[in-house]
Amino acid sequence: MDSKKKRHEVAKSKLHPLNKHRERYDFKLLIERCPELDSFVKPNKFGDESIDFFNPEAVKMLNKALLKQYYHIDYWDIPENYLCPPIPGRADYIHYVASLLGETYQGEIPKGKQIKCLDIGTGANLVYPIIGTQEYGWSFIASDIDPISIENAQKIITENSNLTALIEIRHQTNPNQIFKGIVDPSECISVTICNPPFHKSAKEAQAGTTRKLQNLKGEKSIKTELNFGGQSNELWCKGGEKKFIKNMIKESKQFGKSCLWFTTLVSKEVNLPAIYNALKLVKATTVKTIPMGQGNKVSRIVAWSFL
Numbered sequence: 504m505d506s507k508k509k510r511h512e513v514a515k516s517k518l519h520p521l522n523k524h525r526e527r528y529d530f531k532l533l534i535e536r537c538p539e540l541d542s543f544v545k546p547n548k549f550g551d552e553s554i555d556f557f558n559p560e561a562v563k564m565l566n567k568a569l570l571k572q573y574y575h576i577d578y579w580d581i582p583e584n585y586l587c588p589p590i591p592g593r594a595d596y597i598h599y600v601a602s603l604l605g606e607t608y609q610g611e612i613p614k615g616k617q618i619k620c621l622d623i624g625t626g627a628n629l630v631y632p633i634i635g636t637q638e639y640g641w642s643f644i645a646s647d648i649d650p651i652s653i654e655n656a657q658k659i660i661t662e663n664s665n666l667t668a669l670i671e672i673r674h675q676t677n678p679n680q681i682f683k684g685i686v687d688p689s690e691c692i693s694v695t696i697c698n699p700p701f702h703k704s705a706k707e708a709q710a711g712t713t714r715k716l717q718n719l720k721g722e723k724s725i726k727t728e729l730n731f732g733g734q735s736n737e738l739w740c741k742g743g744e745k746k747f748i749k750n751m752i753k754e755s756k757q758f759g760k761s762c763l764w765f766t767t768l769v770s771k772e773v774n775l776p777a778i779y780n781a782l783k784l785v786k787a788t789t790v791k792t793i794p795m796g797q798g799n800k801v802s803r804i805v806a807w808s809f810l
Contacts, residue, residue, distance in 0.1 A: 530552040533565070536571045563587050570633065586626050592795075618693045621695040631643075632669075682758045694766060698767075744770060745777050745778070765806065788808060
């Protein structure tokens with residue numbers, strides 16, 4: 504039992520040093536902040552307080568509690584079957600981007616609304632802008648192609664007075680464009696962030712979820728359930744992650760003078776050579792790869808600049 508706990512703690516230590524979620528969840532504290540979480544908290548097989556991470560309602564309630572406790576968000580909700588992201592991993596991306604900006608700003612992480620960020624595909628959950636505004640005071644443009652996501656994200660902003668002056672929602676009406684129609688060439692963007700659709704098709708997304716659940720539960724025959732939800736445009740797109748990022752790189756060239764850093768998550772290591780080649784073709788002046796790790800999952804951020 505002790506060795507299992509030890510492994511859990513080591514896994515958490517892979518998170519960015521500034522991440523507030525490096526320790527195990529303090530469920531007593533979280534229930535105080537969000538009493539509705541109480542009914543979802545039960546001892547796990549090691550006797551520790553936890554939730555059933557295969558229950559979408561439990562995961563959503565945990566997110567509500569975390570956002571309330573650590574990011575001062577009194578109202579947060581998402582429509583049924585929309586992506587409910589794990590907060591520690593989302594926070595990690597924001598902190599690594601902050602460190603990247605820190606390198607650019609003489610070693611000190613810049614704070615305040617003069618740092619303008621673009622979140623590409625913000626989703627109904629709006630989690631990246633929430634964390635970025637509350638941790639660093641940055642301002643955000645949050646874009647998405649899905650009208651329901653746009654409407655829900657706007658409601659989150661409206662219901663939380665600490666977000667209204669810092670986040671602007673913009674609807675991308677052309678699904679083939681990423682920056683065009685969203686970024687005005689006269690705007691100065693400090694950094695763009697993106698968690699691109701991972702899979703090439705709905706079938707691949709379903710197979711990936713089944714495989715993940717089989718690995719976690721140790722069962723070969725299992726009914727597929729998306730514990731974090733997700734609409735088609737959130738989980739998959741034609742050509743998958745590789746094609747989406749290559750398109751983003753190609754289009755970013757036209758906005759190279761408007762933006763200091765472009766960044767994206769890259770989940771599949773096998774896609775990196777094609778991404779580096781695309782960056783070479785557009786003549787990016789600086790390219791950085793930032794490793795990230797959460798639990799057994801290894802990921803990375805690829806960042807590039809034309810300045």
